[in-house]
Amino acid sequence: MSRLWITGYRSYELGIFKDDDPKRKVIDSVLKSEISQAIVDGMDWLISGGQLGIEQWSLEMGQGLKKEYPGEFQTSMMLPFAEFGNNWNENNQAKLQALKTKVDFSASVSDKPYQSPQQLRNYQEFMLSHTDQALLIYDLDNPGKSQYDYDKIKKFAENHPYPYKLITFDDLQSAADEYQENLNNSVQDD
Known part of the structure; x- marks a missing residue:
């Protein structure tokens, strides 16, 4: 069994406030490529959190890829x-609830409402002990809330066989250039 934890920037940290933002299309393209490769490599479970941004988008992409890879993995x-x-706000709560109903499994690590940062540390420990590798869309030169996850993953990987991959802003820029080139080529082909 191979379980992949995907995390990264919140949508507001990327300046993405609408689903049709061109930056979102590039990130979706990167997520599709990375998740598809993980499936080919034997990933059984795509596991993420519910934060607005990379976490929800990765689960949405995973759900979308089930048509291409039926029965090969769960979310x-x-x-x-x-x-x-x-x-x-109501709209963001509705997005979270809708996604919770679409994934194969959803639960809270703590059964209590937020009480202390210890719950967040417990969540990280849970994710590390229930996954085999991680993918972070995160750039160390542009800190965000995912720095905490990155630090914990890096420290864990120093003492455990736990591969992780960072997708940086340079990687996203390369993906954006490739995405634009593909758009230009498809327009020229028409």
């Missing part, structure tokens, strides 16, 4: 605590 949304997202 799981793990939340750090009960009532996660309850302080978000």
Whole structure:
């Protein structure tokens, strides 16, 4: 069994506030490529959190790829605590709830509402002990909330066989250039 934890920037950290933002299309393209390769390499479970941004987008992409790879993998949304997202606006709460109903499995690591940062550390420990590798869309030169996950993953990997991959802003720029080139080529072909 191979279980992949995907995490990364929140949508607001990337300046993405609408689903049709061109930056989102590039990130979706990168996620599709990375998740597809993970499936080919034997990933059974795509596991992520419920944060707006990379975590939700990775689960959405995973759900979309089930048509191309039927029966080959499952998706799981793990939340750090009960009532996660309850302080978000209605639209974002609705997105979270809709995605929770689509994934194959969803649960909270803590059955209590948010009480302390220890719940977030427990969540990280849970994710590390229930996955075999990680993919982070995160750039060390542009810190964000995922720095905590990166630090924990890096420290864990120093003492355990736990590969992880960072997709940086340079990687995203290369993907954006390739995406634009493909768009230009498809327009020229028409």
